Amino acid sequence: MTFGGVLLRAIVVIAMGLILGPIVIVLVLSFSSGNSLSFPPPGLSLQWFVEFFHAGQMRDAFLLSIGLAFAAACGSTLVGLLTALYTTRRRGILGSVLQTLAMAPLVFPALILGLALLLLYRTINMPVLPGLFVAHVVVCLPYAFRAVLTSLQSFDTRYEEAAHSLGAGPVRAFMRVTLPIIWPGVLSGWLFAFVVSFGELNTALFLTGPGVTTLPIEIFSYLQFQGNQLVVAAASALQVGVILLLLLAAERVIGARRIVSR
Numbered sequence: 001m002t003f004g005g006v007l008l009r010a011i012v013v014i015a016m017g018l019i020l021g022p023i024v025i026v027l028v029l030s031f032s033s034g035n036s037l038s039f040p041p042p043g044l045s046l047q048w049f050v051e052f053f054h055a056g057q058m059r060d061a062f063l064l065s066i067g068l069a070f071a072a073a074c075g076s077t078l079v080g081l082l083t084a085l086y087t088t089r090r091r092g093i094l095g096s097v098l099q100t101l102a103m104a105p106l107v108f109p110a111l112i113l114g115l116a117l118l119l120l121y122r123t124i125n126m127p128v129l130p131g132l133f134v135a136h137v138v139v140c141l142p143y144a145f146r147a148v149l150t151s152l153q154s155f156d157t158r159y160e161e162a163a164h165s166l167g168a169g170p171v172r173a174f175m176r177v178t179l180p181i182i183w184p185g186v187l188s189g190w191l192f193a194f195v196v197s198f199g200e201l202n203t204a205l206f207l208t209g210p211g212v213t214t215l216p217i218e219i220f221s222y223l224q225f226q227g228n229q230l231v232v233a234a235a236s237a238l239q240v241g242v243i244l245l246l247l248l249a250a251e252r253v254i255g256a257r258r259i260v261s262r
Helices: 003-029 047-054 056-089 093-106 110-124 128-153 158-165 170-198 215-225 229-254 256-260
Strands: none
Touching: 003 229, 047 056, 047 229, 056 093, 056 128, 056 170, 056 215, 056 229, 093 128, 110 128, 128 170, 158 170, 170 229, 215 229
């Protein structure tokens, strides 16, 4: 093996260690039997998961985050699908503008986006929960849009033309021909949107209210005022567990390589 190959492997190992190391440490600490942060833990226990579910605010925030992430992923995927369909079928200025708008949330800092939405919501008296939903859809839209757009760009439109020639209308041709071919990209976009929404913190900081708090916000507040970091480790482990379950389910359905390639 050449020196360049060894150096590349070393860089990859270091990068993976820096990315995965903290996550592994948090997962191990969430099963600690001790009462304070110490690694390695003195023993293994589920007591911090029990305490997490006994804490009403943390439990409610966890359930709200799952429901909100599911709804936001569905909403952003639907909007991303419609936008991707238009931009791939209608070449022109409007298509370019729509594509730029769909990707714009990646350009603007999340804090600025959250502040702008807060000012808008106060102007129109938007309720907290619908406002959070709209904000999460906006934040997740670029990920869903890009995954669907990639699938549509590789789709052979002659299949749709054949369906039209056989008498199928636009909607029926899309449902019977296009969607079954591009659905791995649609599912990939939904998964990315769910993960982003489930962990969204910066934008939600400005938009949560009494009784409507997502899990990342509740973890942030818990660290500030409660100080029990092992409960936070258990909450983080549950977040990782939910995401891993989704990814494993998607891998069984469409395969990991097809998810990553979108």
